[in-house]
Amino acid sequence: MRLTGWLFALGAVFFLGIAGIYFYFSRDEIGTTALVMTGALAFLIAFYLLYTSKRLDTLPEDRANAEIDEADPEYGFYSPHSWWPLPVGFAAMLVALGFIFTAWLVVLGMCVLLIALIGWLFEYYRGSFVR
Known part of the structure; x- marks a missing residue:
């Protein structure tokens, strides 16, 4: 969860930086607003994930030496033959x-x-x- 939070934080920094560059070159308010809002939403997700990861134990995907069998065995049910x-x-x-x-x-x-x-x-x- 910590790694995912940092990925969203990097995404927020990227989109906010791109918004500044985009506005400098294009002077387009709509596209800049969309990029700023994308960065803000990525920041909200990053904040939630990083804040929550402090209160939880370390997950297997956050450790470099984790084994595959430490993960949750059941993620859900997938129906490969369904036409519905x-x-x-x-x-x-x-x-x-x-x-x-x-x-x-x-x-x-x-x-x-x-x-x-x-x-x-x-x-x-x-x-x-x-x-």
Whole structure:
């Protein structure tokens, strides 16, 4: 966590420095504001991570001599055969296009999104993948 905090701190310094250079050469307020806000958000994350790392024990990823088996054994479950993210992405695209073009497309996209999310949620409760 400490290393990650320092990486975000370096990112904050980088973006704030680039914001100054960008403003000097371009005099563009919008791009400079975006770079300053990016640096500020990176600083907030760096501050949180560095502040939190002082209150926690040293994590395995912060030690140079750590072994791979010291890390958490379970990071989550990954389903490599699942097709459900594809309809979820398609439905999200329909909703986004509906906000751009017409309201009925938002309703259609929300219905498809609801069906796709239910299918993704209950993927391992039916069929040959029941656990």
